[in-house]
Amino acid sequence: MESKIFTYINTSTLPESDGPMAGTSVIVESGISVANWPIDAQSLALENYVALEDATLIQRLRNAGANLKGRTFMAELGLGLDRDTCGDAINSGLSDVVLKTDTTGEARMAATASGCFGFKPSYGLISRFGLFSLIPSMESCGILSRSLETISKTIYTMAGIDERDPSMEESGIDQAMSQFNIPEKFQDGPLTVGLVRELNSAMGQERNKEFEQAVEKLGKAGVQIKEVSIKDFSLARTSHNVIGTVEASSSAGRFDSVRYGHRTGALVKNWNEMYIKSRGESFGTLVKAYLFQGGYFQYKNYNAFLDACRIRASLIETVEKAFETVDMIALPVSDKPGPTTQKPDTVSDFYDVFSLTLLANLTGNPAISIPGPVNDGNTRSALQLIGQRFDDARLIALAARISEIYTGGIHHEI
Amino acid sequence: MKYEAVIGLEIHIQLNSATKMFCDCSNNPGDDPNTNVCPVCLWMPGALPILSLEVLEKAILACLSLNCEIQGESAFDQKVYYYPDLPKGFQLSQAHKPLARNGWVEILDEQGNPKKLRLHHVHMEEDVAKLVHEIEGRVPISLVDFNRAGTPLVEVVTEPELKSPHDAMEFLKVLRNQVRYTGCAECSMESGTMRCDANISIRPAGSDQLNTKVEIKNMNSIHHVGDAIAYEIKRQIDAVNNKKSIVLHTRLWDPEKHVTTAMRAKFEGPCIPDPSVPLIVLTDTWLEKIKSLLPEMPGQKVKRFVQEYSLLHDEAVLMSSERGLSEFFESVVTLGARARMAAGRIATQLLPALKAHGQTLANTKVTPERFAGLIQLLEKGEINSSSAKSVLEKLFETDKTPGQIVEQFGFRQVSDTAELEKIVDKIISDNVSAVTNYKSGNKKSMGFLVGQAMKASKGKANPKVIQEIIKKRLA
Numbered sequence: 001m002e003s004k005i006f007t008y009i010n011t012s013t014l015p016e017s018d019g020p021m022a023g024t025s026v027i028v029e030s031g032i033s034v035a036n037w038p039i040d041a042q043s044l045a046l047e048n049y050v051a052l053e054d055a056t057l058i059q060r061l062r063n064a065g066a067n068l069k070g071r072t073f074m075a076e077l078g079l080g081l082d083r084d085t086c087g088d089a090i091n092s093g094l095s096d097v098v099l100k101t102d103t104t105g106e107a108r109m110a111a112t113a114s115g116c117f118g119f120k121p122s123y124g125l126i127s128r129f130g131l132f133s134l135i136p137s138m139e140s141c142g143i144l145s146r147s148l149e150t151i152s153k154t155i156y157t158m159a160g161i162d163e164r165d166p167s168m169e170e171s172g173i174d175q176a177m178s179q180f181n182i183p184e185k186f187q188d189g190p191l192t193v194g195l196v197r198e199l200n201s202a203m204g205q206e207r208n209k210e211f212e213q214a215v216e217k218l219g220k221a222g223v224q225i226k227e228v229s230i231k232d233f234s235l236a237r238t239s240h241n242v243i244g245t246v247e248a249s250s251s252a253g254r255f256d257s258v259r260y261g262h263r264t265g266a267l268v269k270n271w272n273e274m275y276i277k278s279r280g281e282s283f284g285t286l287v288k289a290y291l292f293q294g295g296y297f298q299y300k301n302y303n304a305f306l307d308a309c310r311i312r313a314s315l316i317e318t319v320e321k322a323f324e325t326v327d328m329i330a331l332p333v334s335d336k337p338g339p340t341t342q343k344p345d346t347v348s349d350f351y352d353v354f355s356l357t358l359l360a361n362l363t364g365n366p367a368i369s370i371p372g373p374v375n376d377g378n379t380r381s382a383l384q385l386i387g388q389r390f391d392d393a394r395l396i397a398l399a400a401r402i403s404e405i406y407t408g409g410i411h412h413e414i
Numbered sequence: 415m416k417y418e419a420v421i422g423l424e425i426h427i428q429l430n431s432a433t434k435m436f437c438d439c440s441n442n443p444g445d446d447p448n449t450n451v452c453p454v455c456l457w458m459p460g461a462l463p464i465l466s467l468e469v470l471e472k473a474i475l476a477c478l479s480l481n482c483e484i485q486g487e488s489a490f491d492q493k494v495y496y497y498p499d500l501p502k503g504f505q506l507s508q509a510h511k512p513l514a515r516n517g518w519v520e521i522l523d524e525q526g527n528p529k530k531l532r533l534h535h536v537h538m539e540e541d542v543a544k545l546v547h548e549i550e551g552r553v554p555i556s557l558v559d560f561n562r563a564g565t566p567l568v569e570v571v572t573e574p575e576l577k578s579p580h581d582a583m584e585f586l587k588v589l590r591n592q593v594r595y596t597g598c599a600e601c602s603m604e605s606g607t608m609r610c611d612a613n614i615s616i617r618p619a620g621s622d623q624l625n626t627k628v629e630i631k632n633m634n635s636i637h638h639v640g641d642a643i644a645y646e647i648k649r650q651i652d653a654v655n656n657k658k659s660i661v662l663h664t665r666l667w668d669p670e671k672h673v674t675t676a677m678r679a680k681f682e683g684p685c686i687p688d689p690s691v692p693l694i695v696l697t698d699t700w701l702e703k704i705k706s707l708l709p710e711m712p713g714q715k716v717k718r719f720v721q722e723y724s725l726l727h728d729e730a731v732l733m734s735s736e737r738g739l740s741e742f743f744e745s746v747v748t749l750g751a752r753a754r755m756a757a758g759r760i761a762t763q764l765l766p767a768l769k770a771h772g773q774t775l776a777n778t779k780v781t782p783e784r785f786a787g788l789i790q791l792l793e794k795g796e797i798n799s800s801s802a803k804s805v806l807e808k809l810f811e812t813d814k815t816p817g818q819i820v821e822q823f824g825f826r827q828v829s830d831t832a833e834l835e836k837i838v839d840k841i842i843s844d845n846v847s848a849v850t851n852y853k854s855g856n857k858k859s860m861g862f863l864v865g866q867a868m869k870a871s872k873g874k875a876n877p878k879v880i881q882e883i884i885k886k887r888l889a
Contacts (some may be wrong), residue, residue, distance in 0.1 A: 033460045052453055055460065128690075132459040137689035166464050166692055246686055250492050253503015254457055271498055271556075298494060298684035305686065 005085045005094065008038055009070040017065025021157055024150060025067045027086060027095040031078045032141065033130035034058050034068060041132060042083070043076045044262035044282035045255035055130025056165065057099075057141055057158035064157045069095050076284045077252070078133050080350050081106060082343040087114025090144055097154055098144040103135040104240065104350075105333075105357020107142025108369035112333045112382040115371045116146045117403075119396065121155055122389050123364030124169050125176050127162035134248035134290070138240075138361040148403070152396045156180040159392075172390040179393035186397035192224040193385075193402075194326030198233035210372070210381035211332040214406055218330075221405040228322040228329065233359070235311045237351055240358040242297055242308035245347070249294025252287075255279060289347050316363045323388045328398060331356050333369045333382040357384065366392040368399045373407045416619040417654070419647045421582055421612060422574035422627075423639075425589060426567045427599050428541070428607040429472045435540045435566040436463030436506070436691075443544070443562040455564035457502035462690050465490075469538070469566040470694070471704055472598035473513055476568050477536045478708050479592040482517030484701060490538075490691040495683040498558060499542040508537035509685035513568075513694070519592060520713070521584035531585050532573040541565040568599075574613065574624065579640035579647075586610060586636045595711055595737045603635050610639050615660070616650045629664045630674055642667040646674050715740055723753035733757050738775045739765075745782035751789040759789055763806055771810055780809045787816040800873050801825040829876040831883065834867075837875065838883045841866045852888060860884065 002009065007030065028034055031041045033051035035058075040046040054062065062068065072089050075082040078101045086098040087110045100107040102120040111118025120142045133139040141158065145151045159180075161173050179185075195215065200207065219225045232239075257263040257278035264277035283291070297305045322329060334356055344350040351358075360367035365386050372381030383406060387395030434441050437454035453461040474484055489511040492504035517533035543563040548555050570589065576582050590601040590608060601608040615627040630646055633639045645667075650660055665674040710718070712734045719730035719740075733743045739760070746756045764785065768778060788805055791797045797805060797820055808819045820826055828834060841863055842849055852859035860881065867880045 039459070046459070049459070051460070052458070129462050130460045164464065165462055167462075167690055247689060250494060250504050250686060253494065253496065254459065254501060256496075256498075256501050256503075258498070258501060259456075272496075275496060298686060302684060302686075309687075 002094065005072055005089050005092065006070045007042070007073055010037070010068055014067050019063065019065030020153060021061055022065035023067070024065075024097060024154070025069050025095045026061060026154070027069050027072050027089050027098045028058065029074050029078070029086065029098065029100045030071045031074070031101040031132050032058065032099055033132070037071065039132065041077045042074045043255075043284075043287070045077075045252070045257070045279065046132075046260060047262045047282075049260040051130070053130070056127035056162045058130065060158050060160075061154070066154075066157070072098065074100070075106075076287050078103065078106060079248075079286055079290060080104075080344055080353065081110055081113070082286070084110055086110055086144060087116070090114050090116050090146065096145060096147070096150055100142045100144060101131060101133045102140050102142030103133050103138045103361055104244065105354040105361065107144055108333055108357050108367060108384060109354065111144040112369050112371060114144070116144055117148055117151060117371070117399070118369040119143050119151050119155070120360055120367045121159070121392050122172070122176065122366045123361075124167055125159045125173060125366075125390065125392060126155070127158075127160075127165040127168065129162055129164040134251045134287075135244045135361075136247060136251060138244065138247075138364075140361070148396055148400045152180065152183070152393065155392060155396070176390040176392055179391070183393070183397045186394050187401070190224060191222075191398065191401065192226055192326045192328075193218060194226050194228035194322055194329045196233055196329060196331060197227050197229045198231070199331065201234060208332050208335050208380055211383070214372075214381070214383050215330065218402065218405055223402070223405070226326050228326055230315065230318045230322060230329075232311050232314050232318070236315055236359045236362055237355050239308040239311040239315070240362050241293070241347065241351055242304055243312060243362075245290050245294035246297045246305050247294070249291050249298055252283075252291055255282065257282070286344055286347070286350060290350075293347055312362055315359070319359075319363045319365060319386070320389070327387075328395065328402075329386040331359070331384045331386065332380060333357060333384045334380060336380070360386050363389075365389050366395050368395060370399060370403045370406060417616045417647075417651050418619040419577060419643070420574050420615045420617060420624060420627075421576035421578075421643060423570075423572045423576065423582060423585065424611045424613070425570040425586070426541075426609045427476065427570065427593055427601055429469060429476070429566040429568065429599050430597075430607075431466060431468045431472055431566055433466050433468065434564040435466055435469050435538070436564055439564070441565050443541075443559075443565055445561055447546075447557070447559040447561060449561065451560045451563070456560055457563070463506060463564075465691055465694070466566070471707070472596075473536075473538050473566070473568050474701075474704050475596040475598050475708055476593050477514035477517065478705060479596045479711060480514075480517045480519060480533055480536065480570065480589065482514035482533060482536055484514050484696065485512065486696055487511060488513045488537075488694045490688045491685040492688050493539075493683060493685050497542075498556060499545050501543070501558070505540060505542060506688055506691065507539035507569075507685070510687065512537035519585060519588045521581065521588050523584075524578070524580050529581075531576060531581065534571045534573050536568055536570050539567050539569055541567050574615075574627075579643045582612065582643050583636050583640040586639060590636075591712060591735065595709060597709070597737065603633070603639075606634070609634075612639060612643055612646075614643060614646045614650065616647060616654065626660045626662050628660065628662070630667055631664060631677070632666045632668075634669070638667055638669055641672060642674060645672065649674065709737060712740075719753075723747060723757075725753060725757055729754065729757045729761075732761055742775050742782055742785075746786045746789065749782060749786035751786045752793060755793060756786070756789055759792075759802075760785075763803060767806055767810065773810075778810070779813065780806070784809050784816060791816055791820060795829065795876065796820065796827060797825050798827045798874070798876060800868070801827065804873075824874070826874065827876045828871055828874045829879050831879065834871070834875055834879055835883055837867050837870050838880060838887060841870060842884070842887060849888060 033055040035054045039051045073083050073085040089095050091114050108118035120140050126141045262282045266277050268274045367386045370383045437452050439450045439452050490506045491509040493507040494504045512535040514536040518530045520530050523529045541562050544559040546557040593599050594601050612630045613627045615625040617623050617625050630642050633642050663679050664677045666677045715734040716730040719725045734740045747753045792802050805819050848859045848862050
């Protein structure tokens with residue numbers, strides 16, 4: 001069974017450790033560098049590429065005594081969940097934790113499908129050094145686990161300023177780190193959850209009854225429910241689509257088949273032909289479609305990209321404003337009944353799946369998915385909570401309280 | 415119809431920071447191929463660029479030397495293109511928010527009148543790798559050297575308002591001087607630390623339209639830039655006169671054949687904000703600190719040299735032309751040499767001697783102390799002008815002081831009248847015809863007689879005293 005779940009199993013012996021992560025097993029998805037492990041992000045374009053050094057977050061986990069188990073199957077270059085097996089690894093008890101790059105909602109969605117918690121930290125809380133995804137401005141090291149305590153401990157171990165990642169904000173990180181040591185502070189006191197006023201219009205006619213029932217349950221348990229307005233909510237998907245594809249097109253530019261990756265066997269006349277043929281043979285349909293769109297916006301419609309950036313800035317602002325009145329914003333993980341791991345053929349299919357998780361990637365907020373009361377992989381019944389940027393410790397602590405109410409603790413007993 | 419040229423220049427200047435722009439690799443592109451490399455400048459997946467503070471400071475100093483307005487906010491973009499010298503597919507450059515805008519340099523036009531040329535902006539960018547094509551073997555191959563990849567450049571972009579090859583060459587000289595003064599770059603077109611592309615179009619004289627331009631690359635001296643522009647202006651005028659249209663493209667200057675040849679269609683790729691390098695926000699306090707590092711620039715220095723040291727304008731310009739030279743000159747003066755004498759001796763004796771020895775002010779034994787000592791001996795009349803040349807030669811050879819050299823090699827000037835009278839008497843009796851000529855009014859003969867006397871004294875006589883004695887004797 002393991003061979004169907006793992007693409008790489010670590011056989012080196014673990015040094016003795018009494019660090020905080022000792023005894024915790026961690027699967028590391030193939031977009032995150034571990035020294036001397038293959039890092040192909042499941043793409044021929046990175047075939048035979050072996051990481052030269054540890055990502056900063058891996059170095060920190062290693063120092064804390066974590067048991068790095070290996071790599072599971074993932075979708076090509078981390079785009080979506082096609083062929084993904086990380087949830088199976090959790091379900092089969094093969095690992096306590098999975099680390100999975102989250103650029104559109106992949107970690108939260110995979111967690112939901114397998115009935116565990118999925119967390120995407122604040123952008124900039126964990127170093128991106130050694131991560132490879134197609135969308136650098138949205139990439140976060142997502143994490144799957146059945147235990148929120150384990151998630152909290154793992155995030156705390158990996159987080160913190162790293163001089164090798166230029167995009168980290170020192171002040172925000174200091175604030176975020178100081179909150180991890182005081183979970184008891186968040187155990188009592190009133191809770192206010194915000195509902196996005198624009199959600200229904202964004203989702204069309206079909207109402208999400210499971211989500212409404214979940215919110216109702218929270219209300220009955222004494223959680224205050226409040227409506228918040230996020231003006232451009234319905235444009236988040238388009239904004240992510242335009243910015244994501246443009247960044248992906250640039251990021252994938254380095255796959256030239258010269259120093260690593262698959263190179264075409266066809267007879268070619270010059271290096272341009274070699275690039276084109278090699279890339280053509282390497283990338284799958286979804287990645288190709290994604291890169292083509294990015295190329296279109298880069299070369300032919302730059303104004304659309306500028307508009308998307310403006311929408312993104314406005315979303316960051318309105319989401320921030322919403323937190324003046326609520327502790328968390330609640331959203332469904334998906335408005336499609338799961339499981340959602342089937343292969344999307346088009347960019348549009350892909351965005352249909354992630355339309356409700358991508359907001360947190362766009363704005364850089366932390367977000368967590370809480371599985372439904374019944375572990376049937378139904379993504380409609382999973383709850384997603386978004387917290388304030390760099391308020392990660394508090395979000396995880398509050399998610400534990402919400403989860404108690406929502407599931408009555410059922411899924412802890414799987 | 416009479417046409418005029420519209421010329422804009424884009425100049426890449428390599429900064430001389432210790433490291434590359436975004437990593438700690440040494441900034442020495444000339445080292446053995448692929449020795450100054452790391453995952454960041456090999457552009458490997460997962461590596462992140464960290465902007466060097468030294469590069470930022472040096473780039474700002476270069477901009478300040480060109481009178482630019484430093485922008486409080488600037489940012490890096492990804493300039494996308496696909497070529498084997500750029501295997502990550504984009505170059506980090508500043509397309510939308512450059513480091514500095516506006517700015518100007520002052521040149522002298524063909525008539526010698528001052529003229530300001532405006533800069534559109536100056537931005538930072540990383541250099542790409544270097545391709546080495548080996549075409550000799552059975553299968554031609556291209557090798558990539560990443561030593562240059564990620565080395566720091568500033569690109570200076572002028573307004574399209576240069577009018578002639580003269581403007582372009584003068585502009586480049588002043589630009590080179592100004593930036594060199596800051597100590598942030600070598601600016602040598604010959605060694606590739608300064609590279610210039612020229613954009614050229616023509617229009618009917620007096621009109622203000624901007625027509626299709628042609629870009630010219632591959633000039634590796636300031637003279638080549640002038641030659642290439644002159645050729646291209648003529649080529650375009652001929653083309654238009656022959657009813658051919660000008661197409662936007664890039665041409666290469668061929669320095670052997672003195673022509674430009676078409677290379678490719680000019681390519682303008684997209685530029686999108688880079689998500690990893692943060693916005694560069696400069697605080698006023700920090701910027702003031704950097705501004706205080708800017709040395710006194712040639713313009714101010716010329717004025718001060720004229721006022722403080724009573725140099726003539728041309729002398730002051732020469733002594734200010736290079737920062738090292740100006741500092742050498744001032745040290746010599748501070749050590750007690752008379753300013754005009756020092757300036758004159760540096761220009762006519764020291765600089766040619768340095769050139770002959772293949773040395774520079776930075777690496778020669780002739781320190782300001784030793785050179786000032788030499789001039790003082792000259793001022794005090796202890797040596798004469800011709801011995802001064804010989805002493806200077808010895809300064810290159812030994813570590814002795816000028817005084818010791820004078821003693822050791824017997825360069826001391828003879829001003830003793832009795833001794834010199836003997837020499838003069840012999841010269842007068844040996845050169846009857848010259849004496850006759852002098853007496854009949856040919857003043858040139860005096861020079862000949864003095865020369866003979868100097869020769870007889872083996873160059874050690876004080877020529878003034880000799881002349882006085884001859885005058886007295888022949889009166």
